[in-house]
Amino acid sequence: MKKIAALLALAVLVVAQSASAQTLKTVKDRGILNCGSNGTLAGFGLPDAQGNWTGLDVDLCRAIAAAIFNDPKKVKFVPLSAKDRFTALQSGEVDVLARNTTWTSSRDTSLGLNFTGVNYYDGQGFVVRKALKVNSALELNGASICVQQGTTTELNLTDYFRSHNMQMKSVTFATANEAVKAYDAGRCDAYTSDASALYAERLRLANANDHIILPEIISKEPLGPMVRQGDDQWFDIVKWTLFAMLNAEELNVTSKNVDEAAKSDNPEIKRLLGTEGNFGEQLGLTKDWVVRIVKLVGNYGESFERNVGQGSPLKIDRGLNRLWNKGGIQYAPPVR
Amino acid sequence: MSTTDLTRGDPPARVPFYNNPKVRSLAYQFALCVVIVLLVWGAASNAIDHLRRAHIASGFGFWNTTAGFDISQTLISYSAQASTYGRAFWVGLLNTLLVAGLGIVFATIIGFVVGLSRLSKNWLLAKVAGGYVETIRNLPLLLQLLFWYNAVLKALPEIRDSLTIGGAVYLNNRGLFLPKPSALSGFGWVEIAFFVGLVLSIVFTIWARRRQERSGAQTPVLWVTLGLVVGLPVIALLATGVPVLFESPQAGRFNISGGIEVLPEFAALLFGLSIYTAAFIAEVVRAGITSVSRGQVEAAYSLGLRPRPTLRLIVVPQAMRVIIPPLTNQYLNLVKNSTLAVAIGYPDLVQVFTGTVLNQTGQAVEVVAITMLVYLTISLATSVAMNVYNSRMTLVER
Numbered sequence: 001m002k003k004i005a006a007l008l009a010l011a012v013l014v015v016a017q018s019a020s021a022q023t024l025k026t027v028k029d030r031g032i033l034n035c036g037s038n039g040t041l042a043g044f045g046l047p048d049a050q051g052n053w054t055g056l057d058v059d060l061c062r063a064i065a066a067a068i069f070n071d072p073k074k075v076k077f078v079p080l081s082a083k084d085r086f087t088a089l090q091s092g093e094v095d096v097l098a099r100n101t102t103w104t105s106s107r108d109t110s111l112g113l114n115f116t117g118v119n120y121y122d123g124q125g126f127v128v129r130k131a132l133k134v135n136s137a138l139e140l141n142g143a144s145i146c147v148q149q150g151t152t153t154e155l156n157l158t159d160y161f162r163s164h165n166m167q168m169k170s171v172t173f174a175t176a177n178e179a180v181k182a183y184d185a186g187r188c189d190a191y192t193s194d195a196s197a198l199y200a201e202r203l204r205l206a207n208a209n210d211h212i213i214l215p216e217i218i219s220k221e222p223l224g225p226m227v228r229q230g231d232d233q234w235f236d237i238v239k240w241t242l243f244a245m246l247n248a249e250e251l252n253v254t255s256k257n258v259d260e261a262a263k264s265d266n267p268e269i270k271r272l273l274g275t276e277g278n279f280g281e282q283l284g285l286t287k288d289w290v291v292r293i294v295k296l297v298g299n300y301g302e303s304f305e306r307n308v309g310q311g312s313p314l315k316i317d318r319g320l321n322r323l324w325n326k327g328g329i330q331y332a333p334p335v336r
Numbered sequence: 337m338s339t340t341d342l343t344r345g346d347p348p349a350r351v352p353f354y355n356n357p358k359v360r361s362l363a364y365q366f367a368l369c370v371v372i373v374l375l376v377w378g379a380a381s382n383a384i385d386h387l388r389r390a391h392i393a394s395g396f397g398f399w400n401t402t403a404g405f406d407i408s409q410t411l412i413s414y415s416a417q418a419s420t421y422g423r424a425f426w427v428g429l430l431n432t433l434l435v436a437g438l439g440i441v442f443a444t445i446i447g448f449v450v451g452l453s454r455l456s457k458n459w460l461l462a463k464v465a466g467g468y469v470e471t472i473r474n475l476p477l478l479l480q481l482l483f484w485y486n487a488v489l490k491a492l493p494e495i496r497d498s499l500t501i502g503g504a505v506y507l508n509n510r511g512l513f514l515p516k517p518s519a520l521s522g523f524g525w526v527e528i529a530f531f532v533g534l535v536l537s538i539v540f541t542i543w544a545r546r547r548q549e550r551s552g553a554q555t556p557v558l559w560v561t562l563g564l565v566v567g568l569p570v571i572a573l574l575a576t577g578v579p580v581l582f583e584s585p586q587a588g589r590f591n592i593s594g595g596i597e598v599l600p601e602f603a604a605l606l607f608g609l610s611i612y613t614a615a616f617i618a619e620v621v622r623a624g625i626t627s628v629s630r631g632q633v634e635a636a637y638s639l640g641l642r643p644r645p646t647l648r649l650i651v652v653p654q655a656m657r658v659i660i661p662p663l664t665n666q667y668l669n670l671v672k673n674s675t676l677a678v679a680i681g682y683p684d685l686v687q688v689f690t691g692t693v694l695n696q697t698g699q700a701v702e703v704v705a706i707t708m709l710v711y712l713t714i715s716l717a718t719s720v721a722m723n724v725y726n727s728r729m730t731l732v733e734r
Contacts, residue, residue, distance in 0.1 A: 083695050087700050106696075109393075110393035112387075112391045141590075142590045142591050142593065143590040143591065149691045149692050150692055150695030154405045154406075154692065155404050157406070158406050158416040162417055167593075171601070172406075172407075173681045174681075178681065182489065182681065185489040185490060186494050186509050187600070189590045229391050
């Protein structure tokens with residue numbers, strides 16, 4: 001009896017222990033990166049008919065896989081709902097959560113998770129029918145608004161209407177899909193979400209041209225990837241993967257010219273691409289980690305244009321997401 | 337035990353206490369209990385320890401934190417700015433109880449009607465009832481809910497083309513809007529009349545039963561009690577000049593506000609749950625009725641009872657003994673199935689609490705534990721109520 005009890009108790013302990021620390025080693029041993037992704041949002045995370053995932057968040061996971069394995073395909077994408085995403089990362093089901101998640105103080109402190117940076121500066125907006133002849137969100141007093149559950153959107157919506165002394169009726173759905181469908185069926189006057197998502201969702205409406213996106217952006221929505229607390233090495237790897245993509249764009253290193261650039265005399269490029277110093281090894285990766293990322297996935301600008309920018313159906317202007325020296329606020333610390 | 341008695345006079349052989357079967361079985365049960373307690377305690381303390389080590393907030397402090405999100409249907413007062421997560425929990429729980437309670441009532445009525453129809457001698461009625469049961473119970477409930485929800489939304493007109501009755505009742509794809517009655521002074525008389533009627537009808541029922549036991553004469557109990565409970569308040573209402581104010585819904589720029597609002601999500605969920613569970617209840621009822629042997633009916637007929645009293649007095653009371661236990665199962669299923677509300681945006685307990693509250697607070701363990709406890713309580717309460725009813729209905733042999 002006692003033996004069995006001791007064994008069972010030990011099993012419980014071992015199962016619980018395995019979820020902590022040493023993420024890089026776990027990922028390497030497993031041979032594949034588990035990435036929590038959206039799964040239904042064009043431009044950020046969406047599999048096509050062949051099961052190939054594309055999107056800005058997807059590219060970030062591919063870049064991490066490229067840096068570790070020199071193969072951007074060694075990623076298993078786990079589609080997560082807004083509601084389940086944090087639990088999946090906390091429990092170790094995924095190694096990194098790149099699922100258009102807004103960075104807020106409570107999420108950063110009380111979930112046992114950390115944001116590593118911002119890969120898309122977004123803000124919340126509204127889409128309405130043109131027939132309503134509404135030109136501003138301030139005219140939405142008394143409207144019904146469809147919204148997805150478990151998002152910052154839900155809270156911002158209440159705050160915005162309250163601070164402008166307006167009334168509204170929110171109708172909450174578990175997934176963005178259901179919320180958009182209900183809006184399309186006329187259940188609500190407006191659908192609200194991050195502006196980037198509105199551009200993507202509008203494409204799925206029965207008649208996209210009957211709907212307009214209102215000019216107001218009612219909140220700050222810095223979207224970024226998350227990792228578990230307590231593994232600083234893994235935190236650094238995810239953080240610097242994004243910085244590497246931003247630095248590559250700043251130094252005009254693209255997927256096409258990266259081999260040429262590696263021969264450059266520019267000391268900044270030399271440090272970035274690992275021909276000088278061993279910054280990659282300090283992260284627990286190889287010297288040429290950025291070469292791998294840029295060659296196999298691309299720099300931040302390439303990823304942006306391909307997924308959400310002019311090269312995509314969404315055609316979102318880069319706006320705030322331009323580099324700092326081009327009028328935006330995307331700014332990466334230097335590699336040195 | 338008895339081997340010691342074989343030879344009288346010898347002192348009984350000393351059996352060591354650990355070979356005593358009573359002591360042994362007690363010891364085993366005790367050991368098992370200890371192991372189970374240890375396992376549960378180990379798992380709980382392990383979880384708490386790891387939550388703390390992973391810097392995940394724990395505890396029930398969130399209960400009194402301001403919620404900050406809106407809920408589309410609230411039976412008790414709730415505002416996003418002032419109400420707490422605890423209040424949101426109660427709002428969700430009441431919404432669950434509302435849809436489950438009404439669902440049980442409707443499912444029972446439809447189920448009994450369909451179950452009896454399937455046994456009817458009318459060929460068409462029996463086949464229609466059979467078709468209904470076989471279709472509904474063989475399709476997944478989630479699919480049916482999505483179907484009804486989209487059917488409701490698509491079939492109803494847009495808000496600007498609302499169907500309306502005299503500007504007081506509106507129907508559109510945002511819901512059904514009814515005038516909301518509120519009591520003015522003088523309404524107290526109506527309430528008094530209702531209670532007087534209730535007391536009188538109870539007294540009358542007891543008197544009628546005694547009279548029947550004494551003389552065998554029957555009285556129309558149903559009609560008299562109905563007249564007392566409904567008629568008296570209506571007379572009081574008219575006598576005091578209808579002291580009720582109706583707040584009509586008003587059409588605004590976007591929405592209709594004021595009055596009583598029935599959400600399409602609520603209607604679809606209630607309809608879907610009732611229709612689905614009724615199909616199972618119909619089969620339970622059919623099985624119960626068929627279980628009453630043919631001889632009982634024949635005996636009733638030979639005593640001169642007509643078909644209707646035969647069904648009411650002979651068949652149904654005996655069938656109920658077979659019907660109630662599986663009926664309890666169906667009620668429990670309905671309560672649990674109401675959690676599918678999350679798919680169509682009805683704010684039930686799971687949608688509000690395990691959905692939004694869990695996500696905003698990030699405290700999965702606490703929130704899920706509370707929710708499980710709530711459903712366990714609801715289910716056990718339903719089960720206890722049905723068991724009490726069952727013990728009253730069991731055959732009492734005289």
